[in-house]
Amino acid sequence: MKLTDLNRHGEIGANSMFVQLGDFNILIDSGLHPKKLGYDALPDFEPIENLHLDLIVLTHCHLDHLGSMPIVTAHNPKTPVITAAPNVTLAPRMLRNSINVMKRQREEHGIAEYPLFLHRDVAQFTKQLTIQRYGRGEIYTKGKDKVEVVLHCSGHVAGAAAVELIHQDRRVVFSGDVLFDAQRTLPGAELPTGPVDTLVLETTRGAQGRELKNSRNEEIERLIDQIAAILERGGSCLIPVFALGRMQELFRIIYEARQSGRLPQSPIHAAGLGMAICEYFDKIRKQTQLVDFDIKMLETMDVRNIDLNMRPGRDLPRKGIYLVSSGMMVEHTPSYKVAASLLPHPNNGLCFVGYCDPDSPGGQLLAARDEATFFFDALDYNAPIRASIDQFDLSGHADRSELLAYAEQSVARAIVLTHGDQNARDWFSQELTARMPESTIVDPEPLTEYHI
Structure with missing residues (x-):
């Protein structure tokens, strides 16, 4: 060969x-x-x-x-x-x-x-x-x-x-x-x-x-606890996700946590390619049974289209969970714009759910989370870091x-x-x-x- x-x-x-x-x-x-x-x-x-x-x-x-x-x-x-x-x-x-x-x-x-x-x-x-x-x-x-x-x-x-x-x-x-x-x-x-x-x-x-870290299920439990804490203090929770795969899994995690009473009912803001792929996952489930994702689940979850007409630094007027791409918070994507509004306000929180390349904005923010500010280059905005920033291993x-x-x-x-x-x-x-x-x-x- x-x-x-x-x-x-x-x-x-x-x-x-x-x-x-x-x-x-x-x-x-x-x-x-x-x-x-x-x-x-x-x-x-x-x-x-x-x-x-x-x-x-x-x-x-x-x-x-x-x-x-x-x-x-x-x-x-x-x-x-x-x-x-x-x-x-x-x-x-x-x-x-x-x-x-x-x-x-x-x-x-x-x-x-x-x-x-x-x-x-x-x-x-x-x-x-x-x-x-x-x-x-x-x-x-x-x-x-x-x-x-x-x-x-x-x-x-x-x-x-x-x-x-x-x-x-x-x-x-x-x-x-x-x-x-x-x-x-x-x-x-x-x-x-x-x-x-x-x-x-x-x-x-x-x-x-991950030898000395939590199992995947333990990381999911830890994530649910953190989302609940952010919502209970009156903040919004941004979860940057990949449109293919991770968004659909997070919808299931949030849905099941709500059904068990571990998460309160609150709006979920999402849009774009990931939502289209949710429709495709439902189609694939019906045709092949190779995925477990029923689109009817979203009808019970108060999923709203995201409004990207937001200004850096001004807190999000619509509270809730923001489940948006990209997973590494790449410039010009919804997660990048939401982060610039959410970051300066202490009630809010960011939850990264997978790997972030160190050179990506998400990776740079994780590295700087103990610093005083973070610069959003594409928006020419230097944001105070006051929101909580956590990472969970759902690789x-x-x-x-x-x-x-x-x-x-x-x-x-x-x-x-x-x-x-x-x-x-x-x-x-x-x-x-x-x-x-x-x-x-x-x-x-x-x-x-x-x-x-």
């Missing part, structure tokens, strides 16, 4: 892995780097630009895995894009929203190449989506060669899959993004067991484990100890590290080398071909 990481910047970015397995040219994912702009946000397609792809696999619909798929399918219009059923509904919506964001960024930043693809490219990509059920292998042939593709539920987000390729009795497993814990809307991962020949393993949480990624245990049971001849910052990969490399001395551990350099 030959393997090339097309993510030009390495670490967590524009995830895309090119695999040559026998006669087959296979691409696993094609994303966009969340912190880069323009062409620099794309994978480097040079190694595949003159090749025909036989198979494309989409592991899930977060944009760091999905975001440049229409560019790939525009050049490979007859190649099937193998994916789980929920993604046929979710992927086109995520990509259309991405086009709108790129158009706005073109105006804001003067990026001439934006948008990187058009709605017609999304339509072409959608035609190529090929549903495959979890756990049911499909055999693809090319001349006399054949490969079996099996998708396995990987938790993380609706439609997320690990990918197993079986070729000439060799098993190659791409973990994708993994969460073994069940979420309120999704079951946990059920990855293929060992032995396997090669394991391509995500390393997102390698730099920090969509497995703990490093869980991934390490999975790697050990795989008895893999070779383990390829992916989807992690360098310090995270270094931790996995050291631990796996010590625990699996007979295995080859590879931390691939971008655009370097590895024979495995």
Whole structure:
């Protein structure tokens, strides 16, 4: 097998892995780097630009895995894009929203190449989506060669899959993004067991484990207590969330906490892509039973459209829970604007429910929460920090100890590290080398071909 990481910047970015397995040219994912702009946000397609792809696999619909798929399918219009059923509904919506964001960024930043693809490219990509059920292998042939593709539920987000390729009795497993814990809307991962020949393993949480911290359920309990405390003191609670996955889970958490009497009835302010995805989750539930989210639940929760005509520093006139994206409080998003109004007032509180990149506004605010002020650069506003700021570990990624245990049971001849910052990969490399001395551990350099 030959393997090339097309993510030009390495670490967590524009995830895309090119695999040559026998006669087959296979691409696993094609994303966009969340912190880069323009062409620099794309994978480097040079190694595949003159090749025909036989198979494309989409592991899930977060944009760091999905975001440049229409560019790939525009050049490979007859190649099937193998994916789980929920993604046929979710992927086109995520990509259309991405086009709108790129158009706005073109105006804001003067990026001439934006948008990187058009709605017609999304339509072409959608035609190529090929549903495959979890756990049911499909055999693809090319001349006399054949490969079996099996998708396995990987938790993380609706439609997320690990990918197993079986070729000439060799098993190659791409973990994708993994969460073994069940979420309120999704079951946990059920990855293929060992032995396997090669394991391509995500390393997102390698730099920090949860070994000495609370379980996911304990973190949810702690979050509910904090939301209740903020509401009881007459404040508003901002929960920055990712539109796909985390918003829907938080709706379930809040709904169940209200049903049990642990949270008072209060308005929930939400809008945008996340609300549209709630509708899609309900559709996916009815069609596949792969998610647990009934849209009727929202009808009982006093969910109101958010009013973004707010001024930095002036407290929110409409009290309640603000469940809005982005999860990292990126500039110009609703969570960024709400935070600028909410932060100077001591009755209010912010509850971050997952990882925030240190370079993002959310990460910067978490780092500065003991300081006197926080500067909202996009609003040219220096806010006094008086609201409470807390973080809760509801990550969509497995703990490093869980991934390490999975790697050990795989008895893999070779383990390829992916989807992690360098310090995270270094931790996995050291631990796996010590625990699996007979295995080859590879931390691939971008655009370097590895024979495995």
